[in-house]
Amino acid sequence: MKILIFACKWCGMIGADGAGKKKIQLPSEFRVIPVECAALVEPDAVIRAFASGMTGVAVLGCHLGGCRFNHANHAAIKRQELLKTLLDATGIDGKRLLISFGTAHEDHQYAEVVKTFFEELEAMPSTAAWTS
Amino acid sequence: MSGIAVFLCRCFGEVNRVIDLDSLEKKSEKNDAVVFSSICESLCLTDDVEKAALRIRESGADKVVIGGCSHLARGSAIIDGLLQQGMKRSAIGLVDLREACAWIHANEPAKATEKAWDLIRMEIAGLHHRRESDNVTVGVCPEAMIVGAGPAGLSAARTLAQLGFKVHLVERGSSPGGMLNLISHVYPSDEKASEKIKVFVDEVENNPLIHFYPKAKINSITGFAGNFNVQVSSSAGEQRLRVGAVILASGARVWLPHGLYRYGKLTNVITQMELERQFIKGPREVNTAVFIQCVGARNQERPYCATMCCPSSLKNAVRIKKENRDALVFIVHRDIMTPGSVLEAYYRNALAKGVQFIRFEDTNPPEILGEGHVEGVEVFDSISGMKRKLACDLVVLSTPLIRNDDNVKLAGMLGLQVDRYGFFSEIYPLHPLETRMDGIFICGSARWPVSSDNAMVQGEGAAAKAAALLGRETVSALSLSRVPGEKLGHASVNATTCTGCGNCVAVCPFDACRLQKMGRKSISRVNKLRCKACGNCVSVCPNGTVQLPEHDYQAVGAMIKEAFGEEGAI
Numbered sequence: 001m002k003i004l005i006f007a008c009k010w011c012g013m014i015g016a017d018g019a020g021k022k023k024i025q026l027p028s029e030f031r032v033i034p035v036e037c038a039a040l041v042e043p044d045a046v047i048r049a050f051a052s053g054m055t056g057v058a059v060l061g062c063h064l065g066g067c068r069f070n071h072a073n074h075a076a077i078k079r080q081e082l083l084k085t086l087l088d089a090t091g092i093d094g095k096r097l098l099i100s101f102g103t104a105h106e107d108h109q110y111a112e113v114v115k116t117f118f119e120e121l122e123a124m125p126s127t128a129a130w131t132s
Numbered sequence: 133m134s135g136i137a138v139f140l141c142r143c144f145g146e147v148n149r150v151i152d153l154d155s156l157e158k159k160s161e162k163n164d165a166v167v168f169s170s171i172c173e174s175l176c177l178t179d180d181v182e183k184a185a186l187r188i189r190e191s192g193a194d195k196v197v198i199g200g201c202s203h204l205a206r207g208s209a210i211i212d213g214l215l216q217q218g219m220k221r222s223a224i225g226l227v228d229l230r231e232a233c234a235w236i237h238a239n240e241p242a243k244a245t246e247k248a249w250d251l252i253r254m255e256i257a258g259l260h261h262r263r264e265s266d267n268v269t270v271g272v273c274p275e276a277m278i279v280g281a282g283p284a285g286l287s288a289a290r291t292l293a294q295l296g297f298k299v300h301l302v303e304r305g306s307s308p309g310g311m312l313n314l315i316s317h318v319y320p321s322d323e324k325a326s327e328k329i330k331v332f333v334d335e336v337e338n339n340p341l342i343h344f345y346p347k348a349k350i351n352s353i354t355g356f357a358g359n360f361n362v363q364v365s366s367s368a369g370e371q372r373l374r375v376g377a378v379i380l381a382s383g384a385r386v387w388l389p390h391g392l393y394r395y396g397k398l399t400n401v402i403t404q405m406e407l408e409r410q411f412i413k414g415p416r417e418v419n420t421a422v423f424i425q426c427v428g429a430r431n432q433e434r435p436y437c438a439t440m441c442c443p444s445s446l447k448n449a450v451r452i453k454k455e456n457r458d459a460l461v462f463i464v465h466r467d468i469m470t471p472g473s474v475l476e477a478y479y480r481n482a483l484a485k486g487v488q489f490i491r492f493e494d495t496n497p498p499e500i501l502g503e504g505h506v507e508g509v510e511v512f513d514s515i516s517g518m519k520r521k522l523a524c525d526l527v528v529l530s531t532p533l534i535r536n537d538d539n540v541k542l543a544g545m546l547g548l549q550v551d552r553y554g555f556f557s558e559i560y561p562l563h564p565l566e567t568r569m570d571g572i573f574i575c576g577s578a579r580w581p582v583s584s585d586n587a588m589v590q591g592e593g594a595a596a597k598a599a600a601l602l603g604r605e606t607v608s609a610l611s612l613s614r615v616p617g618e619k620l621g622h623a624s625v626n627a628t629t630c631t632g633c634g635n636c637v638a639v640c641p642f643d644a645c646r647l648q649k650m651g652r653k654s655i656s657r658v659n660k661l662r663c664k665a666c667g668n669c670v671s672v673c674p675n676g677t678v679q680l681p682e683h684d685y686q687a688v689g690a691m692i693k694e695a696f697g698e699e700g701a702i
Contacts, residue, residue: 002696004692009203013202013203013204016202016231017202017203017204017205017228017231019231019236020202020228020230020232020235020236021205021231023235023236023238024236025236025237025238025239026236028240028244028246028247029243029696031247031250031251031254031695032232033254033688033691033692034203035667035683036620036665036666036667036680037666037667037668039666039667039671040666040667040670040671040680040683041667041671042671042685042688043671044685045685045688045692048688048689049692049695052695053696054692054695067666068559068568068664069641069642069664069666069668070549070568070641070642071549071641072641072666072667075641075672076668076671079671079672
């Protein structure tokens, strides 16, 4: 299991920090790249992550309407949803890309998002064939 | 010699209880980019940072990776300390080993150590590509423009002028006062509105710092916090103004209840504002009056409470009672909204004066009786559960304030957002009166319907916030006008590869990207002071022309490669 999480500094990272402070135990196979805003996550970066053998990629941003950069996260969600359909078309299940806006800004919610994503990915077929 | 210094913080056992820091130290020493690696007990106490900075200088390293606690815990303090020691922000990498690794994987020490090593390598790889945006410093123009000369705008103008800033007061009407011109008395002080305006008008006329532009219209606003260029056409002709801050106090307008309660069909069914106008002309003898509250407010279309209609009804009901002690005055309401000690006393005063209150449900609104002229109001009293007929010769409808018609246009011009009712949105709740555009502030009913005294309070608040910006000598591209040093950087465009597709222009939430003609092609230009580094333009650029130096695509790519395991991926 290899999961890459792009977390916005103003929501996802705050949730991650809170989860750490509460010492909520999480599976260890995920790595977080903090970004200024979810809008900064290039679709290209997500594709590169899959190309490097990630089983799942998550983009965590702020509530729609609660972005400190006006409507930046609205644009981001549209882009990532579009990318999902592209992933579907290329044979990578679009469900391997988790887009979550506003559901990771608190510690327990962050932990919940990470855990459920793990469970969902475990239920999916193995990706060992991609990298062989 | 250049290279990376790695500091691993034990945090008094919090980190190394789970993560094997000694093995991490050895591994990172072997890394080619790393000059030295060191484990320390803490990095956030007394002179820890100074000592670390000294070691970095002595070793000749120019970058540092700190493995310790999260940004929100002590990380940002460590970074600030290193910045004070003369390091560059782009040369400092913070790896969160405590919150994001040790504490959440306490039961799997082996895996946690593996993850910690990955995280450190990710940061080392990222640092290699990270750059810093260039800084631009621009002087602040110590003048302000205030849009709207109502109570909010006038008090903002007065406050700024008292602080010594030149104020351009732009008003759509021909005289200052705004909505105060339309009402006879203001609550809760029961002063004459005309007298209240007079104080301000004297100030506007006599203070040389306040320039008043009657019958003005704003044609365009460009620029950024500290330097806005405004084109205003007023009765004095077209003018160009250069201002440092803009305070929006454009107010709201009264909604007219056409089609409700037979307004416009029966002569004595009037709105609160029409009653005010009659009171301005002189005392009005009324024998029986019914005030109907929440007309067109707190419904599906306008679910908000306009806050000033209940106190206005109380004010006018008491006034009718004052002129004619035997008058029968009913206030038919859904809930009387009188928050705060002053307004609650105002309500109690109306009760004591003999004003009668009848509550109705919004599902069962009152009906107006009569042909040609008002004879009475039939209302189902939801508290007693009985239908009541109130004979009356005057019905006053309390209608809410709604947005001005040009709010959307103005918001588009300024790059602001309006809420679903058309009022300007502020940064709720942490930065009241501030908008998402630096240097533009809102107050009064442009933000939300408020009473005149609240509008004045907000005007002074907005003026104080504007003064905090205008008092600064310069603004720079790497700081926000609000809190210095908060901004990550700004996007930069490679002029040779830009094709001028305009994707970034379409997507920028702050109107910071513009297309500019360059010879035969047009290229995108980023206003470094408007840009807030959200990265939308970076994501939509088809060929990577727009980049955020602090978050380079090469850095992200390198981090992804290092994310799982040393050997990297395919």
